[in-house]
Every structure is written in C-alpha cells, then in structure tokens.
C-alpha cells in the first residue's frame with residue numbers, strides 16, 4: 001500500500017473513531033441532562049428520536065472505522081493484536097445490536113408504563129433499565145479496548 005493511501009486511511013480511521021467514542025460520551029451526558037429536565041412522556045419521545053438519528057450517525061462512523069482499520073491491517077501476519085482487534089470488533093457489533101434491541105424494548109415498556117402506571121410494569125422497567133445500562137457500559141468498555149488495540153497496532 002502506498003504512503004498516501006495509508007495516510008488517507010489512517011485519517012479516516014481516526015475520524016470515524018473520534019465520532020464513535022465522542023458520540024458515546026456525548027449521549028451519556030445528554031441522557032443525564034434529559035433525565036434531569038424532561039417529563040417522562042417527553043423523555044421517551046426524545047430518546048426514541050435521538051436513538052434513531054444517532055443510530056445512523058454512529059453506525060456510519062463505526063463502519064468507516066472498521067473498514068479503514070481492516071484495510072490498514074490487511075497485509076499483516078495474523079498474530080496477537082490483529083486477532084484481538086477482529087474479535088473485539090465482532091463482539092462490539094453484536095453487543096451493539098443487542099443494545100439497540102434492548103433500547104427499543106425499553107421505549108416500548110416506558111411508554112406502556114406512561115399509560116398504565118402499574119407496579120409489575122414499573123418493576124419490569126427497572127429490571128430492563130439495569131440490563132440496558134449494563135449493555136451501554138459493555139459497549140463503552142469494548143470501544144475503549146478496541147481503541148487501545150488500535151493504538152498498539154499503529155505503533
């Protein structure tokens with residue numbers, strides 16, 4: 001691969017990675033602020049719309065990072081770090097799919113609770129929120145681990 005191609009790929013990889021990780025941190029801040037300032041019905045509508053819009057931006061950023069990262073490591077021998085990167089990338093994508101499905105379920109549960117307000121539904125929302133939080137923390141940790149492996153690969 002020529003020097004110019006490598007430079008362009010590295011630039012796009014850094015761009016995609018910064019949008020992805022910056023986005024996660026920004027959503028965490030936005031989630032706190034939204035919970036503190038919006039009424040329950042407005043909060044559910046807000047997250048439904050934010051999640052859908054950010055889903056597109058985040059997925060494009062992640063696909064860009066995966067594609068450019070894969071192109072940059074493609075010629076290398078399959079030893080520790082590239083294998084770790086592929087495994088982490090696959091587990092991150094799978095966790096993300098589960099996380100988005102769980103987030104959609106939470107939106108459904110929360111809007112159901114707005115209508116009924118019964119105890120069993122409230123308990124289910126609490127349990128689901130715990131799982132959703134764990135999934136989000138896992139997505140953040142996997143992203144940071146992948147960033148660390150990327151740094152090892154680049155140096």
Ligand code: HEM
Pocket residue numbers: 024025027028031047048049050051052054055058100103104106107108110129132136
């Ligand atoms: C790239 C990462 C993320 C994607 C693609 C994403 C996507 C989504 C989607 C699709 C929804 C559901 C909207 C619907 O009902 O259709 C949603 C809801 C939500 N998201 Fe995210 N999200 C991400 C990260 C995060 C993070 C980092 C946080 C907070 C730390 C967060 C907090 C929430 C909350 C609070 C909801 C409302 C559902 C609930 O109460 O659990 N999201 N998200």
